[in-house]
Amino acid sequence: MLKSLDPLLHSELRLGVMSILLGVEEADFVFLRQETGATAGNLSVQLDKLQKAGYIAVEKTFRGKMPCTLCRITEEGIRAFEKYVEALRSYIEK
Amino acid sequence: MLKSLDPLLHSELRLGVMSILLGVEEADFVFLRQETGATAGNLSVQLDKLQKAGYIAVEKTFRGKMPCTLCRITEEGIRAFEKYVEALRSYIEK
DNA sequence: TAAAGTAGTTTATAAAATAAACCAAATTTT
């Protein structure tokens, strides 16, 4: 029987966000938007889900006078991502 | 910018079916149901989508007196799967 | 021959993704 895929990560946008965050110390909302090509609304919703799952930490600050939402991946997020990738490999590798 | 993931393949059940079909000459409905753990209804719907996309070929025959739905992956399906896997790698590999 | 099982399909419901509309503050234009 096939391994099951964490539904929170098996989503193009959320997986993209996690993938980006794995490679950087932190990333802000605008950067994530650019890299993923997502609409602001969609990104906002998906970041919320990742945060509620404990996979990312979100900090609302300001850059100068403008609001700035900073995201970084958590330890739990890294573990979940690794587990997801391993499950996925059983689908895509012989 | 991240590569986009073929939404037809980025579905746990459909991806599972494709993954199974890649490894065998053909597989029947009951076998796919066992291997994926899906309900019959869900499997029926997802096979339909894969067929309509041209990713699998479905042949309705009989085994003795019982109906038997045989599935096999098409060339187009193989190409789509490979493309999907390549796009996915950009998410899960450094 | 009635009950139970097999192999599915169709339809209804729940969940998810996405987009559209909105908001508050900052910046730019006239």
Next chain:
DNA sequence: AAAATTTGGTTTATTTTATAAACTACTTTA
């Protein structure tokens, strides 16, 4: 300096998708 525009988002509504429940047609078993 007021009005219009942009920025950085959130909230709500809509569409799409996945899933389950109900159903059909036929077969096997008791």
